[in-house]
Structure formats: structure tokens, C-alpha cells
Amino acid sequence: MNTLSIAWKEMKHDFRDFRTMIFLLAFPILLMLILGFALTNVFNGDVSVDNLKVLVKNTSTGQLSEAYTAFAKGVSGQSGITFDDLKAGVNGREEVEQNRYADYIEVSDSGIHLYGSSRSPIESNIVQGMLSSFADKYNAAAAVEQQDPAKAELIIAATHQTDYIKDTAINADRQPGSIDYYAIAMTVMIGMWGAMTGGSLIRSEIVHGTAARLAAAPVRKSEIFMGKVLGSVVLNMLCVFVIVMFSKYVFKAYWGNHLPLIFLILLTEVIMSISLGLFISYMMKGEPSGGIVMIIVQLASFLGGAYFPMGDDTGGFLGSVTNLSPIRWGNQALTEIVYNNALTAALPVMLLNMGLAVLFLGAAAMMMHRKEGI
Amino acid sequence: MNVLELRGLTKKFGDFIAVDNMSLQIREGEIFGFLGSNGAGKSTTINMISSLLRPSGGEIRILDRDATKQTRFAKMNLGIVPQDLAIYEDMTAFENVSFFAGLYGLRGNDLKERVQEALEFVGLSDKAKSFPKNFSGGMKRRLNIACAIAHKPKLIIMDEPTVGIDPQSRNYILTSVRKLNDSGCTIIYTSHYMEEVEEICSRIAIVDHGKIIAEGTKEQLKATITDVKDIRIELKSLDALDLEQLKSIPGIRVLSVQQDDNMVRIQSDAAVDNLNRILKQLIDSGMEIRAVEEQAPNLETVFLTLTGRNLRD
Numbered sequence: 001m002n003t004l005s006i007a008w009k010e011m012k013h014d015f016r017d018f019r020t021m022i023f024l025l026a027f028p029i030l031l032m033l034i035l036g037f038a039l040t041n042v043f044n045g046d047v048s049v050d051n052l053k054v055l056v057k058n059t060s061t062g063q064l065s066e067a068y069t070a071f072a073k074g075v076s077g078q079s080g081i082t083f084d085d086l087k088a089g090v091n092g093r094e095e096v097e098q099n100r101y102a103d104y105i106e107v108s109d110s111g112i113h114l115y116g117s118s119r120s121p122i123e124s125n126i127v128q129g130m131l132s133s134f135a136d137k138y139n140a141a142a143a144v145e146q147q148d149p150a151k152a153e154l155i156i157a158a159t160h161q162t163d164y165i166k167d168t169a170i171n172a173d174r175q176p177g178s179i180d181y182y183a184i185a186m187t188v189m190i191g192m193w194g195a196m197t198g199g200s201l202i203r204s205e206i207v208h209g210t211a212a213r214l215a216a217a218p219v220r221k222s223e224i225f226m227g228k229v230l231g232s233v234v235l236n237m238l239c240v241f242v243i244v245m246f247s248k249y250v251f252k253a254y255w256g257n258h259l260p261l262i263f264l265i266l267l268t269e270v271i272m273s274i275s276l277g278l279f280i281s282y283m284m285k286g287e288p289s290g291g292i293v294m295i296i297v298q299l300a301s302f303l304g305g306a307y308f309p310m311g312d313d314t315g316g317f318l319g320s321v322t323n324l325s326p327i328r329w330g331n332q333a334l335t336e337i338v339y340n341n342a343l344t345a346a347l348p349v350m351l352l353n354m355g356l357a358v359l360f361l362g363a364a365a366m367m368m369h370r371k372e373g374i
Numbered sequence: 375m376n377v378l379e380l381r382g383l384t385k386k387f388g389d390f391i392a393v394d395n396m397s398l399q400i401r402e403g404e405i406f407g408f409l410g411s412n413g414a415g416k417s418t419t420i421n422m423i424s425s426l427l428r429p430s431g432g433e434i435r436i437l438d439r440d441a442t443k444q445t446r447f448a449k450m451n452l453g454i455v456p457q458d459l460a461i462y463e464d465m466t467a468f469e470n471v472s473f474f475a476g477l478y479g480l481r482g483n484d485l486k487e488r489v490q491e492a493l494e495f496v497g498l499s500d501k502a503k504s505f506p507k508n509f510s511g512g513m514k515r516r517l518n519i520a521c522a523i524a525h526k527p528k529l530i531i532m533d534e535p536t537v538g539i540d541p542q543s544r545n546y547i548l549t550s551v552r553k554l555n556d557s558g559c560t561i562i563y564t565s566h567y568m569e570e571v572e573e574i575c576s577r578i579a580i581v582d583h584g585k586i587i588a589e590g591t592k593e594q595l596k597a598t599i600t601d602v603k604d605i606r607i608e609l610k611s612l613d614a615l616d617l618e619q620l621k622s623i624p625g626i627r628v629l630s631v632q633q634d635d636n637m638v639r640i641q642s643d644a645a646v647d648n649l650n651r652i653l654k655q656l657i658d659s660g661m662e663i664r665a666v667e668e669q670a671p672n673l674e675t676v677f678l679t680l681t682g683r684n685l686r687d
């Protein structure tokens with residue numbers, strides 16, 4: 001009960017803080033607008049598809065081979081994708097690892113295997129999408145054929161005329177445009193701003209002098225702690241919600257078909273960020289921690305591609321550093337889900353966020369317990 | 375019954391001892407004054423009683439129970455008016471009192487009534503819906519008090535509740551302290567203002583360097599210094615004043631200077647007749663004497679005699 005009233009107080013408090021609200025809402029929306037339209041050129045749907053090179057080893061026979069050949073021919077004829085046959089003595093996977101090809105496909109009678117480059121997930125997704133679309137059609141045709149050969153003819157025939165790029169629209173057409181990109185990037189960035197709220201949770205009570213009253217009141221430290229975390233989680237999620245809805249309905253950004261899952265991921269990010277901020281503020285022992293938290297958030301935003309996209313193929317040192325940014329994880333997971341319906345991308349990032357949150361919260365709680373007052 | 379008892383309470387900040395083995399008993403119904411100059415350790419003591427600080431040693435007992443063991447019981451019976459304002463500027467007066475009172479388990483209509491009562495008590499009921507950021511200093515101090523009393527604690531500790539406010543608000547606060555006391559509250563009151571303490575406190579402790587150096591009713595405290603006279607000499611200018619020379623005059627115990635009104639204050643043995651020598655010395659060194667008066671002993675004299683310092687140095 002105390003936890004709830006502290007949470008409620010926390011929210012009321014922040015809501016009335018006009019400057020904070022502007023900062024939390026107007027700033028990212030403005031940034032989305034400016035970056036989204038200023039950088040339109042960076043995002044051209046064709047660009048990434050233009051240079052998409054796929055390596056193929058086809059050992060299949062019969063109908064599958066036939067269907068596949070038709071598919072490959074159709075695709076490479078009309079899009080920027082090139083299918084190269086695997087030459088003898090060349091290791092397909094290595095080629096992908098060396099970044100010479102975006103993907104390596106093995107087509108055999110037992111099925112189709114795809115090896116995508118983790119450095120270019122968007123490209124891989126496109127190929128994966130087209131392949132699964134092809135596989136679906138082929139399977140459907142095969143299934144129908146067993147029952148009614150006449151129909152199979154029709155479907156396979158139709159397959160030949162199919163524009164696979166259109167068919168796999170979820171991938172190819174849905175390359176993020178700049179406003180789409182920034183809608184996701186800014187939202188994930190706002191989620192991380194929870195670190196700033198978290199960083200000031202305790203300090204604000206000390207500055208207001210109200211820490212003295214809270215310490216004197218018959219509430220447990222854990223109740224104060226949980227109440228504050230809860231209040232700021234709700235508040236930050238509200239901001240995230242507003243940003244998503246604003247970008248979706250005002251800027252017409254594409255958010256895919258799995259919004260609830262996306263909010264769940266963002267929730268874990270917000271919890272993680274608030275815990276991080278709280279942890280840092282306890283590490284600083286009451287000294288202002290805002291500066292440090294700010295630097296961390298800005299670094300994470302920059303590396304995570306909130307201001308301009310960090311290419312999927314950013315290699316070397318910068319490439320590995322970008323992977324430390326929670327905004328990067330969030331961005332990638334959300335992109336996967338929005339543009340590829342890859343729901344499985346949600347779990348790792350959620351687990352990672354929650355794991356870190358538990359670590360940060362635990363450490364902060366321990367420091368709070370030891371500290372005098374709150 | 376002792377509402378508050380301190381047994382050997384100690385607080386160290388590193389090597390510095392802010393509160394030094396302090397023992398004290400405060401009985402039900404008292405208004406207990408805590409007097410001491412800046413840094414004497416008053417707030418540190420209060421902050422330990424209110425659990426903002428952890429004692430380095432000793433025991434705090436509230437209503438005869440160990441406050442560090444039965445924290446909930448202790449806290450429920452304690453109201454605290456911190457020296458630094460402890461209110462949320464962007465929550466209305468009502469919301470402030472209501473939030474804190476809510477932490478003491480008050481709910482619903484009960485809570486609402488108590489909050490209104492508390493605001494009325496400090497004269498802020500017409501400001502219930504206003505934000506403290508638009509309040510005067512005195513109104514903020516009054517709200518600071520309202521936040522401490524809505525849950526009707528048995529013991530209220532006020533750490534300089536009147537610092538830096540207008541006389542009108544101060545009178546209001548002093549009257550409310552008396553009313554609280556009349557309604558059965560025991561009160562601990564700290565202040566830099568001697569007159570306030572003298573006016574409302576039934577018993578007083580003088581704190582210096584973390585220790586209680588004197589304790590009793592004001593009459594008892596004043597009685598301890600019958601052997602001292604308190605002389606004030608107003609000069610035209612303090613420029614030529616030689617304190618060392620004055621100090622060498624027999625009988626003089628404490629000398630202090632109030633720069634703002636060109637006043638020299640002298641505490642001297644009542645038994646020694648030295649006024650003539652003092653005046654002669656001042657005149658000889660070319661100073662113009664404007665007025666001389668001997669002050670009846672008051673708490674300030676007591677304080678000055680015991681600590682050798684003015685309360686508001």
C-alpha cells in the first residue's frame with residue numbers, strides 16, 4: 001500500500017514537472033521529425049537490395065530443383081539480388097563470414113538451409129523472407145498435387161509468374177524508410193532515458209529535504225525503493241506509449257503487427273534503464289549522478305543508432321562497441337519483429353534486459369540497505 | 375513516563391564526534407528546549423532520533439521502548455519538523471500533508487479529515503489547493519509543521535521551525551506549539567532565538583560540542599549564574615578597542631563584541647567591583663561611550679557564561 005502511494009506520488013510529481021515532460025516527449029518527437037525527414041536520402045529501399053549477393057549450392061533433384069531454379073531466375077531478373085552458384089572448393093559459410101556474400105543457401109532434397117550473416121541481418125531477413133515464401137508455395141503446391149494433380153499444375157504455373165519481391169512484401173517492401181527507422185530508434189532511446197529518471201529518484205528526495213520525512217515515516221526502505229521504481233516505470237512507459245502512438249498515427253511510421261510484444265520489450269528496457277540509473281546514483285553516494293548517467297545514455301544512443309543508423313555491417317572495434325548499447329539490442333529486436341515478424345528476436349533481448357535489471361536493482365537495494373537514511 | 379530517553383547517544387563522522395555520549399530524559403507534556411550554537415550537534419541528535427542517521431553508539435528510547443529495535447512503534451509516535459524544509463514544491467499543500475499522513479496508515483475520510491485539521495491548525499486551510507512554490511517563507515514553514523502533525527504523534531520534534539520568517543508567522547507558530555502541547559503532545563524545540571525558547575519551553579538543555587552542558591528550567595539555569603553580572607557598553611566606534619587590555623581587568627570572565635551595534639558585552643564576577651576600571655580604560659584609549667547598562671540574567675547570559683560564546687556567533 002505504501003509502495004503504491006509512493007509510486008503514485010512519484011508520477012504526480014513528474015507529471016507536473018513541465019520541463020521534464022517536454023524533454024521526455026516533445027524532444028524525441030521533434031528529433032524524429034527532423035532526422036526522419038532530413039536524412040531521407042540515407043534510406044532508400046533499393047540501396048541495400050542492390051548489392052545483395054547470395055551464394056547457392058543446389059543439390060536438389062526433381063520438382064524441387066525445377067521450382068527452385070524458376071524461383072531464382074525470377075528473383076535475380078527483377079531485383080538487385082544476385083544468385084551465384086557455389087564453385088567447387090569454395091566454402092560457402094566462410095564466404096558469408098568474410099562478408100563477401102550476405103547469405104549462403106543450400107538447396108537439397110531434404111530442404112533449404114540458409115546461412116545469413118549476422119553483420120547484415122536486414123539483408124538476411126529479405127532473403128529469408130523470400131525463401132520461406134517460396135517454400136510455403138512449393139509445399140502448398142506439393143500438398144495439393146498429392147490430392148488433385150489438376151490443381152497443382154495451376155498453382156505451380158502461378159508460381160512462375162509470381163513476383164517474389166512483392167510476395168515477400170513483409171521484407172522487401174518494408175525496408176524501413178527514414179521516419180520508420182527513427183520512430184523505432186527514438187522510442188528505444190526514450191526507453192533508455194529511464195536511466196535519468198532512475199538516477200534522480202533518490203537524489204530528488206535529498207534535495208527536497210523530504211528524505212528526512214521518508215526516513216522518519218513508518219515505511220520500509222524496500223517500500224520506498226519499490227514505490228519509486230514502480231512509479232517511474234509507469235511514467236516512462238507512458239512516455240514510450242505516447243511516442244509510439246504519435247509516430248504511428250501522426251508520422252505514419254510503420255510499427256508492424258505485434259505492438260503488444262514491442263511494448264513488452266520496451267518495458268524490459270525501461271525497467272533495466274531505471275535500475276541502471278538507480279544503481280549509478282547509489283554508487284555516487286548522493287553526489288549528483290545526472291552527468292554520468294547522461295553521458296552513458298548519450299553514448300548508448302549514439303552507438304545504438306538513435307541519431308544516425310550504425311550500419312549492420314559496422315565491423316571492427318566500433319562494431320563490437322555498438323553491441324554494448326542497450327539501444328542497439330532494442331533497435332535490432334524491434335526491427336526484426338516489425339519488419340520480419342521474427343517474434344523469437346524478442347526473448348533474448350528481454351532476458352538480457354531483465355537479467356541486467358535484477359543485477360542493478362539488487363546492487364542498488366544492497367547499497368540502500370547499508371546507507372543511512374534512504 | 376519518559377516520552378524520550380537518550381542513553382549515551384553518540385554520533386561520529388569519521389574522527390569527528392558530533393554528538394558525544396549524550397543522555398537525556400524528556401517527560402510527557404514537556405516543551406523541551408534544545409539550545410546550542412551552530413554545529414553544536416542539535417540536528418545530528420534529532421536526525422538520529424528520527425532515523426535519518428544511525429547512532430555510532432548509545433540508545434534511543436521512545437515511550438520506554440528501544441527505538442532502534444521497535445522502529446515501527448517509535449516512528450508511529452514521532453512527528454518531525456526538519457530544519458531544512460521537507461515539502462514537495464509541485465504538490466499542493468493538501469497533497470503534501472496527505473502523502474505523508476498516508477504513510478502512517480491513514481486512509482479515506484479519516485485521512486482527509488486529519489489533513490484538513492492539520493492545515494487548519496497551521497492556518498493554511500485556505501491554501502490547501504495551492505502549490506508551496508508560491509508560498510512565502512513563513513507559509514512553507516507552517517506547511518512543514520502540518521506535514522508532521524497530521525498523524526497525531528505523541529512526540530513532535532521541531533528543528534528550528536521559525537528560522538528566517540516574519541514575526542507574524544513566528545507568532546503563529548509559537549501559538550500552535552503551545553496549542554499542540556495543550557492537546558497532549560510532548561515537544562522538543564530547537565531554536566537560535568533565545569526569546570522563543572525562554573517564552574515557550576518548560577525545560578531546556580544547553581548543548582555545546584555534542585554534549586549537554588546544562589539542563590533545567592529557565593529559573594534553574596538562571597540561578598546557576600547569580601555570581602555573574604552582564605554588562606553592556608555601547609561605544610561610538612569599536613576601532614580603538616583593545617580586548618586584551620580589557621581582559622586583564624580582574625573579575626572579567628567573558629568578553630564579546632557585537633559589531634553591528636558597536637556593543638561590548640562583558641561577563642564579570644558579580645562580587646568584583648570593576649565597572650569603574652573598565653570605563654576608565656575605554657575612556658583612556660580615546661573611546662566615546664554612548665551607553666552602559668547592566669542586564670538581568672537571561673538565557674543568553676547563561677549561554678554566554680557557560681560556553682564563552684554568543685548563541686548567534
Ligand SMILES: Nc1ncnc2c1ncn2[C@@H]1O[C@H](COP(=O)(O)OP(=O)(O)OP(=O)(O)O)[C@@H](O)[C@H]1O
Nearest residue numbers: 387390392410411412413414415416417418419457
Ligand atoms: N553528514 C555529516 N558529515 C560530517 N559532519 C557532519 C555531518 N552532519 C553534521 N556534521 C557536523 O556535525 C556538527 C554538528 O552539526 P549539526 O547540524 O548537528 O549542528 P546544529 O547544532 O544543528 O547546528 P545549527 O544550529 O547550525 O543547525 C557540525 O560540526 C557539522 O559540521
Ligand SMILES: [Mg+2]
Nearest residue numbers: 416417418457
Ligand atoms: Mg541544526
